[in-house]
Amino acid sequence: MKLPAEQHVLPDLLRPGLALVFCGTAAGERSAREGAYYAHPGNLFWRALFEASITPRRLRPTEYPQLLDLGIGLTDLAKRHSGNDADLPRDAFDVPALLAKIERFQPRLLAFTSKTAARAALGRPIGDCGLQPERIGQTRVVTLPSPSGQARGHWDLEPWRALARLAAG
Numbered sequence: 001m002k003l004p005a006e007q008h009v010l011p012d013l014l015r016p017g018l019a020l021v022f023c024g025t026a027a028g029e030r031s032a033r034e035g036a037y038y039a040h041p042g043n044l045f046w047r048a049l050f051e052a053s054i055t056p057r058r059l060r061p062t063e064y065p066q067l068l069d070l071g072i073g074l075t076d077l078a079k080r081h082s083g084n085d086a087d088l089p090r091d092a093f094d095v096p097a098l099l100a101k102i103e104r105f106q107p108r109l110l111a112f113t114s115k116t117a118a119r120a121a122l123g124r125p126i127g128d129c130g131l132q133p134e135r136i137g138q139t140r141v142v143t144l145p146s147p148s149g150q151a152r153g154h155w156d157l158e159p160w161r162a163l164a165r166l167a168a169g
Contacts, residue, residue, distance in 0.1 A: 008079040010037055013064060018107040019071040020054075020167045025085050025117045026078035026092060028148075036061035037074050042149025045113065052160035054167065075101060077117055084150070085116055093120045102136040110139050111163055114146035129159040131166065142166065 009027040022045075024037075031039040038045035039061040050058040055070060064074060078092040098121055102110055112118035115126040122134055122141070132141040142163050145156050 009082045010035065010074075010076065010079075012079075012101065013037075013068060013072075013074040014101060014105050015068065015073065016105050017071070018068075018073045018105065020109045020111060020163075021073040021075060021102070021105070021107040022111050022113055023074075023098065023117055023121070024076045024113045025120070026076050026088055027082040029083055031061070032082035034061065037064045038147065040149065042152075044147035044149070044155065048147050048157060048160045051157060052164045054160070054164045073105070073107060077120055095121050095123075099136055102139050106137055107139055109142055109163070109167055110136060111142040111144055113144050114148070114151070115143055116146070118143040129156070130162060140166075 009032045014021065027037070028040055028043070031037055046059050046061060049055040054072070055067075059066060067074065075098065077094065077098055078088055079094065079097070081088050081092040112121065115129070118126045118132065118141070122132065126132075126143050129143045129145050132143055134141050144159050144163065145151065145154050147155070
């Protein structure tokens with residue numbers, strides 16, 4: 001699904017002073033329908049946040065605005081498209097817009113929720129998950145294993161726990 005230029009599938013959850021911003025590739029179809037980030041029941045995002053001690057309890061996808069109270073934000077590379085990465089048009093990712101947002105809001109950490117998102121934004125292959133050498137302004141960059149149910153074979157909670165330690169420090 002593609003929306004007009006002035007509309008976003010899911011609104012950014014950003015403001016100055018955030019400790020952490022998560023960035024995915026694009027809203028999935030279920031997230032787009034429900035108007036909530038990481039809404040598919042098979043997605044491990046909300047469980048990972050809780051199990052890694054990033055959130056004090058397991059939030060429901062519809063509660064995503066509450067992340068701001070915890071110093072956490074959300075965005076995507078493709079704000080006007082939704083669906084599986086393989087089904088997105090080649091120009092769906094707006095890397096300049098993401099970089100401008102991060103430079104404007106300067107969170108302490110930007111965590112890509114997949115190697116695909118990190119590769120698109122950083123313009124290079126991603127080896128291991130974890131802290132990356134690049135910075136966007138003063139923002140440190142982290143890559144996480146995808147919480148998508150489609151990526152279950154590559155799932156590992158440990159990089160999410162390492163992110164929690166980094167965010168707390």
